Amino acid sequence: MLITFEGIDGAGKSTQIEELVHALAARGTEAITLREPGGTAVAEKIRHILLESSHEISPIGELLLFSASRAELIQHVVMPALANGKTVILDRFFDSTTAYQGYGRGIDLELLRSIIAIATCGIKPDITFCLDLEPEEALKRKFSKTSIPLAFEGDVLDRMERSGLEFYHNVRRGYLDIARLNSSRFVLLNALDPVAVIHNRILALLNDRFPT
Ligand code: TMP
Numbered sequence: 001m002l003i004t005f006e007g008i009d010g011a012g013k014s015t016q017i018e019e020l021v022h023a024l025a026a027r028g029t030e031a032i033t034l035r036e037p038g039g040t041a042v043a044e045k046i047r048h049i050l051l052e053s054s055h056e057i058s059p060i061g062e063l064l065l066f067s068a069s070r071a072e073l074i075q076h077v078v079m080p081a082l083a084n085g086k087t088v089i090l091d092r093f094f095d096s097t098t099a100y101q102g103y104g105r106g107i108d109l110e111l112l113r114s115i116i117a118i119a120t121c122g123i124k125p126d127i128t129f130c131l132d133l134e135p136e137e138a139l140k141r142k143f144s145k146t147s148i149p150l151a152f153e154g155d156v157l158d159r160m161e162r163s164g165l166e167f168y169h170n171v172r173r174g175y176l177d178i179a180r181l182n183s184s185r186f187v188l189l190n191a192l193d194p195v196a197v198i199h200n201r202i203l204a205l206l207n208d209r210f211p212t
Contacts, residue, residue: 001210002082002123003031004093006175007131008168009161010138011191012198013091016131019199020089027212032081035091037069040076051158059105063112066097067119074120082123094120095128095178095186100160103174104167125185127209129202130175133191135168 003020005013017033024031037047046069049055050062057065070093081088094116101107142156179188187205189198 001087002078002090002125003087003206004090004095004125004128005131006092006095006099006128006186007191008133008135008138008171008175010141011131011133012195013131015195016129016198016202017089017091019195020202023199023203024087029087031087031089032077033089033091034073034077036073036093036096037066039069039073043069043072046072051160053159057159059101059107062105063097063101063107063115066101067115070094070097070119074123078123079121090125093125093128095130095175098178099171099174103177104163104171127206128182128186129205130179130186130188131191131198132172132175132188135165135172137192138168139165 005017007013021031021033036043037050038044046065050057050065050069078088078090097116098109098112102109102112142161176188179186189201191198193201
């Protein structure tokens with residue numbers, strides 16, 4: 001089973017993934033957790049180029065780097081794990097490409113679909129949980145953890161996060177469209193709800209759709 005988590009930066013994915021991993025372990029299901037971009041030695045190097053560098057990267061270059069990282073992770077880790085009957089939880093997958101490179105950077109969605117199909121070998125999540133949050137709120141959360149004033153600058157932000165507020169509004173619009181078009185797999189959750197409420201909703205949905 002492949003479970004993915006999506007949402008704009010700062011929406012609380014990592015917390016929910018941790019909670020889910022604990023809940024699954026308590027039921028005797030060991031889940032493998034991976035993040036995109038990353039998860040193999042090569043994919044982590046690509047992650048560094050994409051997020052930590054201050055180089056300018058063109059939208060198409062960015063798309064291909066995210067896709068190269070994905071191809072490595074899928075071929076070397078995700079496909080073997082799924083073939084062995086493991087549960088895999090991915091912190092971001094191809095919906096991030098649609099939202100960020102499609103709606104955020106403006107790359108043609110048809111072109112994205114073909115590149116996604118190549119990089120994923122056609123693998124799709126069984127279910128996707130997307131934590132929905134206004135970009136302004138996500139930014140506030142990010143800076144409440146630091147002493148830096150509210151602004152899209154400074155070393156606190158990675159290369160993607162420096163893309164600006166309008167970019168993030170487009171990314172969010174992307175996620176809302178994806179939700180509308182993929183209602184059977186893609187679940188929107190209000191990231192403003194308390195952590196425990198979101199977690200219980202995730203468990204309930206999993207029990208509902210995939211009873212053990
Ligand atoms: P994160 O690991 O902190 O979520 O950072 C990953 C960043 O990369 C985040 O800003 C979303 C972005 N991203 C894309 O733009 N496209 C993609 O396909 C993926 C997987 C991530």
